[in-house]
Amino acid sequence: MKGRFTWVIVSLFVFITCGCVSNRPMGHIPQRAFANPLPIAFLHTNDTHGHAWPHKDRDGIVRGGFAAQNQVIDAVWREVDTAGGVTFVLSGGDINTGVPESDLLDSEPDIMAMNQIGYDAMVLGNHEFDKGLEKIRKQQVWARFPFLSANVLTKDGNYLTRPYVIIDRGVKVGILGLTTGDLKVLVSPEYTKDLIVEDPITAAKKHIPQMKAEGAQVIVALTHIGLIDNKANSLLDKFTDDRKLAESVPELQVIIGGHTDVLLEKGLRVGTTLIAQAGAHGNHVGRVDILFDTNSGRIVNSAASVLPVLPEKGEDRKLARLMDEYKERGSVTLEEIVATAANKLDGDRKNVRNGETNLGDLLTDALRETTGTDIAIYNGGGIRDSIEAGKIKVRDVYQVLPFSNTVVTATISGKQLKEALESGLANRHLTGSFLQVSGISYEAVGDRVTDLQVGGKPVVPSRKYSVATNNFILAGGDHFDVLTRLSDKKDTAVPVERLFIEYLKAKKAVDPKVEKRIRLSAEKHLSGGNGRAAGNS
CATH class of the missing domain: 3.60.21.10 (Metallo-dependent phosphatases)
Structure with missing residues (x-):
């Protein structure tokens, strides 16, 4: 009571x-006889x-x-x-x-x-x-x-x-x-x-x-x-x-x-x-x-x-x-300018969930460089918007990264990395699982990864690499069961959007290009059917 x-x-x-x-x-009932049939x-x-x-x-x-x-x-x-x-x-x-x-x-x-x-x-x-x-x-x-x-x-x-x-x-x-x-x-x-x-x-x-x-x-x-x-x-x-x-x-x-x-x-x-x-x-x-x-x-x-x-x-x-x-109430904080972009930072839904984009490259670079890891990965479904060329405001970053996911690091083997990338490819039409990457390059034939490299060198399946990502996929979101098995997990408690804002402030100006870290086989790549709006969505 x-x-x-x-x-x-x-x-x-x-x-x-x-x-x-x-x-x-609320709960209004007309004060006269109802029509029949009743609209x-x-x-x-x-x-x-x-x-x-x-x-x-x-x-x-x-x-x-x-x-x-x-x-x-x-x-x-x-x-x-x-x-x-x-x-x-x-x-x-x-x-x-x-x-x-x-x-x-x-x-x-x-x-x-x-x-x-x-x-x-x-x-x-x-x-x-x-x-x-x-x-x-x-x-x-x-x-x-x-x-x-x-x-x-x-x-x-x-x-x-x-x-x-x-x-x-x-x-x-x-x-x-x-x-x-x-x-x-x-x-x-x-x-x-x-x-x-x-x-x-x-x-x-x-x-x-x-x-x-x-x-x-x-x-x-x-x-x-x-x-x-x-x-x-x-x-x-x-x-x-x-x-x-x-x-x-x-x-x-x-x-x-x-x-x-x-x-x-x-x-x-x-x-x-x-x-x-x-x-x-x-x-x-x-x-x-x-x-x-x-x-x-x-x-x-x-x-x-x-x-x-x-x-x-x-x-x-x-x-x-x-x-x-x-x-x-929120305009003062959100209008702060943190950097300038020479070109559009592409976070368009279809693009970021189905292929490499310059915003995906920039964000994962920010994660890898700030944490000092070998590589960084980020699910495309966690990138929610683009940023137009010109002044980048705090509000723009919040629109790109609205989830308050935190930055996490862990240790991943070469075998687990390949499995994670292939999981992202296989499930990208169900969720936003396609992985944007930094420190990594590979070719995809259908849902299979070939020529996988870290730091410009072929990946060794048994070798351990340090990885930065977000707490959502590290805990298995977007079907990333393989990431739940990683070792040396550490949650920094730093929101991804905050790390990205500080990274942009330090850069002052950015002009990222798509670096062809990910090469998708044209004849077998499915072009982003949007039959289901999902992912960290």
């Missing part, structure tokens, strides 16, 4: 001090990754931001309310990690904005675990909506969060949360070692009967398991995605997803199940409309669409002011 009372007081304090009052009463709208976002503010998209158009998102959601809510229907607002997870102003504040700006907008639930994505369970608990105190996951449990068998929620707005709608089954591959093992991650399909089959028994009339799966495109269907042998979930659990009428950043403009229908996903970064709000026959208890129609979030079309002024206040 004491814990519950404390939670209420803290939540009330947050509510009052931030002035976050939704334009739409139900599900508005959803996913993979916003700290994009709480407007930002210029790759097409040059300014998109997103919660203040503009609020206006889009408010317009739909009023439309549906006028038609005698009800609206739900959902997040497909991964609100964390991507924008420094949000990252430095543990995504507090994002959650406070979601409170004001009136989100009803959020599924746990893999990036909710980037800084451990304490951050999740802190965010749960801030949030006025439940975090959900029906397949992530603590080692004693208790659910880490609520598995589902049933919301009664004249019709009882059950929201079932499902987190990616490869959570332990994507998150630092130190944060998931005490967790049990069940298969999403198994979890869905277990909980849906319970939800029906509790009166759920409509059941929606709110997932962070991804949607794998047809070109990469072989991945389905290893992973459950929304398509496979729909095929295996046809009782699900709607799946609202995330994880793979797919923009499904009209949704995807698998059997009788409608799958929706709204891209990423809050550039769009997804919309799923269903008509529910209250007499028969059946969905008689469903459709999906996406709505662009364009600040030029209008923003909620109160929410915009709140977001500006948060942004100012």
Whole structure:
């Protein structure tokens, strides 16, 4: 009782001090007769990754931001309310990690904005675990909506969060949360070692009967398991995605997803199940409309669409002011200039996960030179952005390296090094495992490494070499089981981004080129299918 009372007081304090009052009463039920069939709208976002503010998209158009998102959601809510229907607002997870102003504040700006907008639930994505369970608990105190996951449990068998929620707005709608089954591959093992991650399909089959028994009339799966495109269907042998979930659990009428950043403009229908996903970064709000026959208890129609979030079309002024206040808190530190770059430092997702880039070379050089090791390796999935030519600011480094992974050193044999490089090649289309390297050169034929050299000399399988990397892959992340067996492990406790900032400050100016440390056989190299957004991702 004491814990519950404390939670209420803290939540009330947050509510009052931030002035976050939704334009739409939470749990609102229209004060008149419902239409029949009943219009139900599900508005959803996913993979916003700290994009709480407007930002210029790759097409040059300014998109997103919660203040503009609020206006889009408010317009739909009023439309549906006028038609005698009800609206739900959902997040497909991964609100964390991507924008420094949000990252430095543990995504507090994002959650406070979601409170004001009136989100009803959020599924746990893999990036909710980037800084451990304490951050999740802190965010749960801030949030006025439940975090959900029906397949992530603590080692004693208790659910880490609520598995589902049933919301009664004249019709009882059950929201079932499902987190990616490869959570332990994507998150630092130190944060998931005490967790049990069940298969999403198994979890869905277990909980849906319970939800029906509790009166759920409509059941929606709110997932962070991804949607794998047809070109990469072989991945389905290893992973459950929304398509496979729909095929295996046809009782699900709607799946609202995330994880793979797919923009499904009209949704995807698998059997009788409608799958929706709204891209990423809050550039769009997804919309799923269903008509529910209250007499028969059946969905008689469903459709999906996406709505662009364009600040030029209008923003909620109160929410915009709140977001500006948060942004100012981190701006002084983030605007510091640390060096200049003569050319673009390439951290583009497709490039850094499938081949050598100049940013990969520069980062691994920084690790090797600063620690004094023979070699350095770094998973491409841990490099999250490029840095344009010109002044390099602290914020740029945080956007490239948002995970706060630490610098670690160890001893590796020549045989283990070859195994690690081949593991990175073999799994690069499943995760961000492709290794950027320093002090190393090799040729790859398919997933096999040949002509492997360290320091310009052929590698001796039995010889020991010192290596620097990050704590994520040293602990086995991105399928690097071989790295868990290294000897002489030492965690410096220095965040990789801090080491890189100091390295750049010392250099003052950088002009890295791709040095052809890695030579990929053109005829056998698979060109970076992006069917799955994963890795230290």
